[in-house]
Amino acid sequence: MATAxxxxxxxxxxxRFFVIMTFAMTLVIVAGFSVNLAMGRSSFALPMxxxxxxxxxxxxxxxxxxxxxxxxxGNTALHIRLGKLAYLWIPLMVAAGTMMIVVSARTTGGPFxxxxxxxxxxxxxxxxxxxxxxxxxxxxxxxxGWHRRLMLVAMSxxxxxxxGRLLPMPLFMPYAWSATILLTFIVPVIGMIADRRSEGRxxxxxxWGMGINVGAFAASMLLAYSPLGYAxxxxxxSGSPGAARPMExxxxxxxxx
Numbered sequence: 374m375a376t377a378x379x380x381x382x383x384x385x386x387x388x389r390f391f392v393i394m395t396f397a398m399t400l401v402i403v404a405g406f407s408v409n410l411a412m413g414r415s416s417f418a419l420p421m422x423x424x425x426x427x428x429x430x431x432x433x434x435x436x437x438x439x440x441x442x443x444x445x446x447g448n449t450a451l452h453i454r455l456g457k458l459a460y461l462w463i464p465l466m467v468a469a470g471t472m473m474i475v476v477s478a479r480t481t482g483g484p485f486x487x488x489x490x491x492x493x494x495x496x497x498x499x500x501x502x503x504x505x506x507x508x509x510x511x512x513x514x515x516x517x518g519w520h521r522r523l524m525l526v527a528m529s530x531x532x533x534x535x536x537g538r539l540l541p542m543p544l545f546m547p548y549a550w551s552a553t554i555l556l557t558f559i560v561p562v563i564g565m566i567a568d569r570r571s572e573g574r575x576x577x578x579x580x581w582g583m584g585i586n587v588g589a590f591a592a593s594m595l596l597a598y599s600p601l602g603y604a605x606x607x608x609x610x611s612g613s614p615g616a617a618r619p620m621e622x623x624x625x626x627x628x629x630x
Contacts, residue, residue, distance in 0.1 A: 388445040390567055391521050394560055395441045398532050399434045405535030422476045429469040430531070433462055437528060456514070463507045470500040478610050482618035485628075486542040489620050490597040490606040491550040498593030499554070502586055503530040519578040522564060526582030529560040546622045554590050558583065 406427075436458060443452040474496050477483050483492035506527035513519040537553050545552045561583050565575045596602045603620070610616040 387521075387571075388441075390564075391525060392441045392445050394525060394564070395437055395528065398528055398560060399438060401532050401539070402434060402535035403431075405538030408538060420476070422472055426469045426473040429462075429465055433466055433531075436462060437524075456511070459507070459511055463504050463511075467500055467504040471497060474500070475609060477615075478606075479613035479615045482610060482615035484537070484542065485618070485625050486546050486549045486622050488547070488550065488597075488622050489610070489615070489618065490602050491594070493606050493609060494597035494602050495550065495554070495590065495593040498589050498596075499530050499533065502589040503527050506530070506582055506585065518576050522576055522578035523582050525564060526561050526579070526586055529557050530586065532557050532560070543624065543628070546624075549622060551594070558586070561586075 436455065439455055440452055440459075443449070443455065474493060478489065478493050482489045504527075506523050510520050510523035510527060513523065533553050533556075536556050537549075540553075540556075542549045542553070561579055565579045565583075568575045568579065597606075606620065607616070
């Protein structure tokens with residue numbers, strides 16, 4: 374995305390790649406929530422925070438698609454105007470995501486196939502990683518190679534919830550959370566391979582973006598399983614229905630695969 378200055382126009386092949394990847398990630402996210410709805414595991418009869426979260430995150434997907442399409446079709450002026458929204462939307466995403474993590478943890482303790490401390494601590498770390506990488510991408514918007522690659526890494530972080538709703542997560546227990554996060558690395562890795570094939574080298578933005586992403590995930594898991602991580606999780610869910618579930622991933626009574 375861009376804001377005040379027009380990015381240098383990238384080669385058509387490069388633009389096409391980022392359009393395809395953005396649409397693919399959006400499809401995964403939307404499909405995950407749609408399948409959940411179709412299977413009756415979710416509904417529109419949910420408290421207001423769920424709807425606010427959905428509107429904010431779907432709004433980001435629409436903005437992301439608009440940005441890759443406008444730059445791919447040469448509509449740089451519209452790309453810049455729309456990109457200004459990102460400076461407001463990214464903090465809104467972090468705020469809405471944080472709200473949803475806390476609400477989910479306090480309501481149910483999070484999905485049963487994730488350990489509650491992983492869901493709370495590592496999920497929040499991923500949200501901050503998205504926000505940090507996306508804002509960095511905006512700051513280097515004049516450098517197209519860095520801008521679009523950092524934004525793609527940031528966007529890949531958001532595919533986790535979609536993947537978690539499409540895959541049979543209970544079968545991955547007790548490593549369901551780690552498996553989901555590792556799967557979100559696929560798109561940036563594809564980008565690295567595409568760079569190697571077309572340019573003969575991997576753009577440094579991939580290494581920086583994924584280095585931060587992987588590092589944040591590893592650090593969040595260490596924190597989640599530390600005494601501080603357990604204490605923070607217990608404090609967040611204290612006095613709520615979420616506190617009634619086990620801390621670790623578990624199969625609820627009566628659940629059938």
